[in-house]
Amino acid sequence: MEQRRQKLTLHASLQPKTKMSKTSIFMKDVVRDKYLYLLLLPGLLYLLVFKYLPMYGVVIAFKDYNILMGVMESPWVGFEQFQRLFRTPDFMQIFMNTFIISFLKLLFGFPAPIIIALLLNELRNMAFKRFTQSVLYLPHFLSWVVFAGIITAFLNPVDGVVNFIIKAFDGTPIDFLTSKEYFRSILVSTEVYKEMGWGTIIYLAAMTGVNPDMYEAARIDGANKLQQMWHITLPAIRPVILIMLILSLGNILEAGFLQVYLLYNPLVYDVADIIDTYVYRRGIQEANYSLATAAGVFKSVIALVLIYTANKIVKKSGNEGLW
Amino acid sequence: MVGLSKGEKIFNYCNYVFMVLLLILMLYPFWYILMGSLSDSKLAVGGGLFLIPVGFSVDAYTAILQNSAFLSSLGTTLITTIAGTAIGTFFTATTAYALSKSRLRGGVFFAFIVLFTMLFNGGLVPNYLLIKELGMMNSLWALILPNAINAFNVFVMMSFFRGIPNELEEAAKIDGANDLTIFFRIVLPLSKPVLATIGLFIAVFYWNDFFSTILYINDKDMWQLQAYLRNLIENTSMAIRGGSGTAVTAQMNVSPFTIRMASIIIATVPILIVYPFLQKHFAKGAMIGSIKG
Numbered sequence: 001m002e003q004r005r006q007k008l009t010l011h012a013s014l015q016p017k018t019k020m021s022k023t024s025i026f027m028k029d030v031v032r033d034k035y036l037y038l039l040l041l042p043g044l045l046y047l048l049v050f051k052y053l054p055m056y057g058v059v060i061a062f063k064d065y066n067i068l069m070g071v072m073e074s075p076w077v078g079f080e081q082f083q084r085l086f087r088t089p090d091f092m093q094i095f096m097n098t099f100i101i102s103f104l105k106l107l108f109g110f111p112a113p114i115i116i117a118l119l120l121n122e123l124r125n126m127a128f129k130r131f132t133q134s135v136l137y138l139p140h141f142l143s144w145v146v147f148a149g150i151i152t153a154f155l156n157p158v159d160g161v162v163n164f165i166i167k168a169f170d171g172t173p174i175d176f177l178t179s180k181e182y183f184r185s186i187l188v189s190t191e192v193y194k195e196m197g198w199g200t201i202i203y204l205a206a207m208t209g210v211n212p213d214m215y216e217a218a219r220i221d222g223a224n225k226l227q228q229m230w231h232i233t234l235p236a237i238r239p240v241i242l243i244m245l246i247l248s249l250g251n252i253l254e255a256g257f258l259q260v261y262l263l264y265n266p267l268v269y270d271v272a273d274i275i276d277t278y279v280y281r282r283g284i285q286e287a288n289y290s291l292a293t294a295a296g297v298f299k300s301v302i303a304l305v306l307i308y309t310a311n312k313i314v315k316k317s318g319n320e321g322l323w
Numbered sequence: 324m325v326g327l328s329k330g331e332k333i334f335n336y337c338n339y340v341f342m343v344l345l346l347i348l349m350l351y352p353f354w355y356i357l358m359g360s361l362s363d364s365k366l367a368v369g370g371g372l373f374l375i376p377v378g379f380s381v382d383a384y385t386a387i388l389q390n391s392a393f394l395s396s397l398g399t400t401l402i403t404t405i406a407g408t409a410i411g412t413f414f415t416a417t418t419a420y421a422l423s424k425s426r427l428r429g430g431v432f433f434a435f436i437v438l439f440t441m442l443f444n445g446g447l448v449p450n451y452l453l454i455k456e457l458g459m460m461n462s463l464w465a466l467i468l469p470n471a472i473n474a475f476n477v478f479v480m481m482s483f484f485r486g487i488p489n490e491l492e493e494a495a496k497i498d499g500a501n502d503l504t505i506f507f508r509i510v511l512p513l514s515k516p517v518l519a520t521i522g523l524f525i526a527v528f529y530w531n532d533f534f535s536t537i538l539y540i541n542d543k544d545m546w547q548l549q550a551y552l553r554n555l556i557e558n559t560s561m562a563i564r565g566g567s568g569t570a571v572t573a574q575m576n577v578s579p580f581t582i583r584m585a586s587i588i589i590a591t592v593p594i595l596i597v598y599p600f601l602q603k604h605f606a607k608g609a610m611i612g613s614i615k616g
Contacts, residue, residue, distance in 0.1 A: 029428050035502035036421045040433060043418025046472050047440055054445025054453050070456060071449075116345075119338055132342050134602060135349050141594050141601065143531035145549040149556045149587045150352050153359070156560065159580060161355060161373070197349070225334040258534060262553065276447070283448040284538065296446035 061294040067287075074290075081294035090273070091295075098274040098299075101187055101255040106248055109192045113199030114241065118229050120200060121207045133204075136197025148262035151190055152177065178267040187263070187272070191256055202244065206237040242314050246322050250307030253299045275299050353591075360384070360585035364578030383585035386577045393586075395544050396551035403466045403547065404529040411471040412522040416514070418472065419480035420506055434481075441474040454539055465539035466547060470528060476521050483517040484510065516603075523601045530593060552590050559583040 030037070056071070061081055063074040085091055116136070123129040139147070154160050155176040163173040176182045210233060218228050234241075257276035264272040275295055283292025307322075315321040327335070354374075363378025387393050421427060422434050445453075450469065459465040487510060495505050511518070533549035540546060546554075559579030 026428060033427055036424055036427055039417040039506060040421035043414050043472055044433065046414065047436060050469055051440040051444065054449035055443060057445050057449030057452055071452065119341065122338055132346060135346055138598065141527055142591060143533060143549050145533045145553045146587055146590055149583060150356055152556060152560050153356060153583060224330045279447050284451055289448050289452060293446065293448045296448065
């Protein structure tokens with residue numbers, strides 16, 4: 001008996017990593033953690049149904065989707081939907097609208113939170129700083145429906161406060177939301193207004209990591225506030241800025257569906273119709289499911305290429321990228 | 324510590340002035356809407372509203388609160404918000420807890436499955452067709468399920484769970500507790516802050532959700548509040564412009580001008596109420612999210 005046990009332990013220690021024992025350890029671990037898998041299961045099933053099935057549904061961009069046959073049975077048509085899409089006379093215009101609106105939002109919306117974060121960081125009165133932050137973050141949590149309501153209330157040609165001021169100075173009232181001239185500016189400015197405060201959070205967090213001694217040393221050397229921001233704070237948060245920039249470039253075709261949808265009207269389609277609103281009108285309202293999905297796929301592919309390129313450029317220039 | 328130089332004093336002064344101007348810019352629109360909602364509807368239509376209400380009346384609020392379409396949309400939104408928040412928070416927690424255990428076999432793979440949903444999604448039409456093919460059109464499920472769990476929230480919770488000391492669990496294990504009892508009896512009670520934060524984020528999403536109604540609901544009795552609000556704003560805008568679309572406000576017997584403003588306020592107040600709680604933890608959440616994203 002004693003001998004046998006010794007033999008067994010010896011045997012096991014000689015071959016600790018055979019294939020058998022590896023699988024049995026694995027199975028033992030799985031059985032040990034059975035309740036963890038049980039906790040994981042509903043979440044995974046949920047993602048498979050509500051996130052991965054739609055991902056698979058993207059194949060209808062390469063099919064002629066027929067509502068009676070469903071996603072699986074509809075016939076394949078290759079790139080026909082894409083050809084149809086590019087032949088659509090308005091599509092180039094819609095693509096350019098998407099790009100221009102989103103580019104303008106990036107141009108103004110990207111630096112705004114950085115500048116505000118730099119200035120907030122200089123506030124020494126903590127109660128005032130906290131209050132300002134609270135007010136600045138708030139619009140992020142309000143719906144675009146509420147915002148669109150406020151915007152129309154302000155810009156209304158009949159009783160809006162903006163036109164009231166114009167009339168007070170003897171000007172002619174302007175119907176801003178039906179004017180091709182003003183519509184994009186309204187989209188850009190209201191987007192920046194809503195999100196700039198929320199955008200400061202990430203930069204403010206990065207700024208707390210800067211060693212205060214550096215500012216003190218700079219001051220002794222005679223650096224003024226702006227020089228301190230430029231030479232100490234900005235370099236310190238540069239990695240975060242670059243990562244945020246890569247992410248925003250990946251979103252360059254996200255021109256803000258809900259905002260445009262809630263504010264636009266046929267009078268400004270020429271300047272306001274974006275890929276997402278086009279997908280909604282053609283896809284959901286007119287039931288051109290395959291064509292609209294192709295437009296969505298086209299958008300995703302461009303986004304993927306852009307984020308990849310941006311990451312590459314950032315890494316080539318010696319900085320840390322996303323991956 | 325060197326005293327403030329003249330230049331720094333000027334900078335600070337300018338900075339405070341700038342911040343105060345920014346605050347006014349951020350607050351004025353809401354103030355304007357609030358004052359508009361409290362104005363006397365007949366007087367306010369002529370303009371002249373800037374800082375204080377023109378006349379004073381709460382007729383717009385009483386009219387909305389008695390409107391049956393408003394009440395039914397509020398009911399729908401309360402149901403979807405409560406159910407969505409409960410389902411979403413609970414299953415976000417269970418998923419995140421399992422993934423937070425580095426000993427879990429296949430954990431890295433499962434985490435990637437979650438992460439990938441942040442990088443790529445099917446898009447509008449495939450999501451719509453899914454709900455259609457699942458037979459959920461025109462049901463509350465279509466308003467609740469598609470947005471219940473998202474990867475961002477899972478990762479925020481996961482990083483919180485990783486911060487809970489392992490010793491607590493090991494002690495419970497020695498006492499014979501299994502992972503389920505540990506999760507329900509020890510981890511969840513310790514995680515109230517993160518559950519509250521994620522729960523509030525989810526709740527705000529459901530409260531603000533408008534597009535699910537547009538996509539999935541035909542029956543007006545099942546509209547969410549934001550869809551009702553949107554419809555009301557469109558109607559009143561048309562009414563103000565002198566067109567048709569007066570139906571909604573005509574039956575309320577108050578001017579569209581004040582109705583619109585009062586309804587905006589009503590849709591905003593619940594957010595303002597939860598906002599202080601929301602603020603307590605969201606900075607941390609936003610940071611984790613942007614690193615992961």
